[in-house]
Each structure stands twice: as structure tokens, then as C-alpha cells.
Amino acid sequence: MAESSKVQCCIVGGGPAGMMLGYLLGRAGVETLVLEKHKDFLRDFRGDTVHPSTLDIMSELGLIDEFLQRPHSEIREIAAEVEDESFKVADFRHIGGPNKFMGFMPQSDFLNFLAEKGKAFPTLEVRMQAEAVGLIEEDGRVRGVRATTPGGEIEVRADLVVGCDGRTSLVRGKAGLAVHDLGAPIDVLWFRLSKNAGDPAVVLGRLRRGSMIVTLDRGDYWQCAYVIAKGRSEEIKAEGLDAFRRRVGQAAPFLADRAGELTSLDEVKLLSVSVDRLTRWSRPGLLCIGDAAHAMSPVGGVGINLAVQDAVATANRLAAKLKGGTVKEADLDAVRRRRFFPMTVIQRLQVAVHNAVLTPAISGQGALKPPFLLKLLDRSAWLRRWPAELIGLGVRREHVRSPTA
Numbered sequence: 001m002a003e004s005s006k007v008q009c010c011i012v013g014g015g016p017a018g019m020m021l022g023y024l025l026g027r028a029g030v031e032t033l034v035l036e037k038h039k040d041f042l043r044d045f046r047g048d049t050v051h052p053s054t055l056d057i058m059s060e061l062g063l064i065d066e067f068l069q070r071p072h073s074e075i076r077e078i079a080a081e082v083e084d085e086s087f088k089v090a091d092f093r094h095i096g097g098p099n100k101f102m103g104f105m106p107q108s109d110f111l112n113f114l115a116e117k118g119k120a121f122p123t124l125e126v127r128m129q130a131e132a133v134g135l136i137e138e139d140g141r142v143r144g145v146r147a148t149t150p151g152g153e154i155e156v157r158a159d160l161v162v163g164c165d166g167r168t169s170l171v172r173g174k175a176g177l178a179v180h181d182l183g184a185p186i187d188v189l190w191f192r193l194s195k196n197a198g199d200p201a202v203v204l205g206r207l208r209r210g211s212m213i214v215t216l217d218r219g220d221y222w223q224c225a226y227v228i229a230k231g232r233s234e235e236i237k238a239e240g241l242d243a244f245r246r247r248v249g250q251a252a253p254f255l256a257d258r259a260g261e262l263t264s265l266d267e268v269k270l271l272s273v274s275v276d277r278l279t280r281w282s283r284p285g286l287l288c289i290g291d292a293a294h295a296m297s298p299v300g301g302v303g304i305n306l307a308v309q310d311a312v313a314t315a316n317r318l319a320a321k322l323k324g325g326t327v328k329e330a331d332l333d334a335v336r337r338r339r340f341f342p343m344t345v346i347q348r349l350q351v352a353v354h355n356a357v358l359t360p361a362i363s364g365q366g367a368l369k370p371p372f373l374l375k376l377l378d379r380s381a382w383l384r385r386w387p388a389e390l391i392g393l394g395v396r397r398e399h400v401r402s403p404t405a
Helices: 016-027 052-060 107-118 170-175 233-238 241-251 253-261 303-324 329-363 372-379 385-393
Strands: 003-012 032-036 073-075 077-082 085-091 102-104 124-128 131-138 141-149 152-163 179-181 186-194 205-208 211-217 221-229 269-272 276-278 286-288
Touching (some): 003 016, 003 141, 016 124, 016 303, 032 152, 052 303, 077 385, 085 372, 085 385, 107 124, 131 170, 152 170, 152 303, 170 286, 186 233, 186 329, 205 241, 205 329, 211 241, 221 241, 221 329, 233 241, 241 253, 276 329, 286 329
Parallel strands (some): 003 152, 032 124, 077 205
Antiparallel strands (some): 077 085, 131 141, 141 152, 186 221, 186 269, 205 211, 211 221
């Protein structure tokens, strides 16, 4: 017989949306269970950019000083490179809010931090190696989740199930929520190379005719994202390891001398990019947020931060009502209404960048010329504040207004 339990909120997925929402609901005294199917938070493709909007949330929670004691790097400017010319794009030093930089921290460290701090709340449990396999539905309403664990199957009955299980969400699939696919013409090949003392300053995007590579500073190594046309990964891998090493060296010449550190194409992982969103985020007894509601492109590194903003908006709207047992369908849809506009603005900008910048660059067709806007931003420190505001703080920022227990 399956183990059975009852909580006020069951969160499926221990990513940024799930762990932040779990923390906030636990802080509010809501009986909350987070189900995470893996045994830890380590993943190949988890964004590491912690934007000022997320850092500001940590400040509002009184966690920022302890959080920043974890190993991380900080950048205050973003630049892009077109052929051999570098352009300053964004300057975080003049944005609003207390945290005027973007942090790079392994997402596993961020999630572990939230899990550790959440242990202070007696109403919050994070259960690892608990994989949701189905929903419990009665009388047209979602009543809970069935999951498998090393000890067998469990049934979790809940007043509300929140799907935070990413772009391949089982929850949204089982709930029958329709997905609108905006299309993504790119994929990303993900790998790492060592960092040397004489390497150039942080330049996130390096575009050359026929190639683009993003280099993320992880302290003692570069996390590299080689951008390719959608569906070309097998073709590129078929060319062989030496050919891929040459591609890397051509895209980022400063890495040419260490491309040989790649000893097998098994070290090069495919991230299949998708940009989509649900037309409805909820059903009676169920809500989806984060990537489960809207998968984002890696452009701008905004996914983790939008997920955190979703979680804050959800807790602000629902925490007190969950605790009092008064959540209504209109409350669930209010979360979608609150977050739909900022999400769609960013998705539209990402699609525009895909079509206007990335696709022409990696196609190798025609001369690659820096856009006029890039030149304008490079010339004006005042103008560079605005892309920093958009990237770092997003659209319609959320602030912690959920109660404490």
C-alpha cells in the first residue's frame, strides 16, 4: 500500500521556482512539500546567472550577506564581441536597487542554499529522489500527486499542486494544459575549458561570421556555450573532435590553445533550446510557474530570475490563502495575469535576437556587421544603464510581500 500524506501545498520540482516558492511558503507557515526527482541539484544545463532582481529578493529576505559568502563571481558590465571588435552593452552600476552587479554561482549552490535555510521552517519538507508520475484527480479537481521514491510509491494529497518541473513538465502534461510553441532556431553545445590568468575580460557573446560562442566565467574555468542552428548537433559531432576543436578556436581565438582539453565529444552536451508558454497556467487545484509555464531561451540568462519572480508573485498572492484554506481558481489565474506581461516581453525580445542576430551570425552568409544599436550603446554610458535594467531587473519586478509565520 502506497505511503500517503496530506499537505497544504505540494510543489513538484526543486529548481529555482520550486525551491524559492517552497522557502517562501515555509517561511509563511504553510504546510509545504517539495518533490525533487534527483538525489541532488547538480545538472548539466542549469543557468548560473543570478541577476540583481534575484539578489534583491535575497536582500529582502535578509539572506544576502550569507548568500554572497558562497563562491561566486560578480560582473558589473556586459560586453559583446563582433569579429575582433568589442562593444560595451550594459552597465549594472547605475541600476536601481541595492545590488548593482550580476552574480555567477553554480545553480546547485543556489538551490542547496535555499534548501539549507528552509530547514529552519518546521512546515517545509524537501524530499529528494521523489519523482512525480501522476496527478490525483477527483470531481474535476487536482487533489494531489503520485510519486515514486526508493522506498516505493507515495501519494501526496494537497490543497494545491504547483508544477515547477521545467520545460518538459510532467505536471502540465498530465493536467492537459496546452502549450504555445514560439519556435527557437538555435541549439547550444555546452562544455568547459580551463581559464588562464591572461585571458581577456568578461565578454559574454563572441560573434564571428559562421559562429557564436558564449563564455561564462566560473572562477577557474570557462563554461562555454557554442551556438548552432537547430538540429545540427549530430552533423557537427559527425565531423569529429578535431573539427569541433577548430570551431572553438575560430569562434574564440583565446581558447584555441586549450581546445585540446576536450578529449571526447561526450564532454560536449546538447542543450535543445525551446521558447514556449502555456495558454492557461492553472486548473482547479493546480498551478504551473517557471519553465513549466514558459520555457525561455538562454539569451540574456534570464530563466532562473523569471522563475524566482514567478515564485515571489505566487507566494505574495497565495501564501495567506493557502494557510487559511481559502484559495480560489481566480487566485490561481491572478498569478498568470501578474506574470504574463513580463514573460511575454522577454520572450519576444529573445525571439527578436534569435532572428536578427544569432541566426544570421551562425549561418555564415554575408558580412557580419555590428548593429547600429551596439555601436550606440558602446558610445554612451548613460544608455548602457537601460539594457542593464532590462536584463538585471526585468519587467514588473516582484518584492517579497508574503507573510511570515
